[in-house]
Amino acid sequence: MPDDVTRLLREAGLRVTQPRLSVLAALDVHPHADTSTVIDAVRAESPDVSHQTVYDCLSALTTAGLVRRIQPSGHAARYERRIDDNHHHVVCRSCGAIADVDCAVGDAPCLTASDDHGFTIDEAEVVYWGTCPACAVGAA
Incomplete structure (x- = not known):
């Protein structure tokens, strides 16, 4: 993985730095992580990395795609590394857990809007809401 990540950073025009590598590694372990989770994961490995550095890394990595x-x-x-497809998310109304949901049919059916109003659509963001299994058991 390190060689692939190094290549991806360079191809995106970003310098390869330990904080960026650490943020990407944290997101591999914690998909859909909030900033606090990323900070905790990075600082567990490198206690001297500041909160601002993690924020800056997340911003640069997001901007770079x-x-x-x-x-x-x-x-x-929340932040995730899964960027190479048009997928959606399901969110628990109770605890906030998030999981990936693949498009239901075809390559990217959600990109065909019933009325695009003249827009060139390149992404669709669908969020399904409900109750996760753990919260459903607790509510029963």
Whole structure:
């Protein structure tokens, strides 16, 4: 993985730095992580990395298209490495857990809007809301 990540950073025009590598590694272990989770994971390996450095890394990686930022309504921003497809998310209304949901049919059916209003659509963001299995058991 390190060689692939190094190549991806360079291809995106970013310098290869330990904090960026650490943030990407944290997101591999914690998909859909909020900033606090990323900070905790990075600082577990490198205690001297500042909060601001992690924020800056997340921003640069998102801008470069190496990380996807999602922010379901009413929840903190989350980050993920799965960027190479048009997938969606399911969010638990109770605990905020998030999971990936592949498009239901075809390559990217959600990119065909019933009325595009003249827009050139290149991404669709669908969020399914519900209750995760752990919360459903607790509510029963």
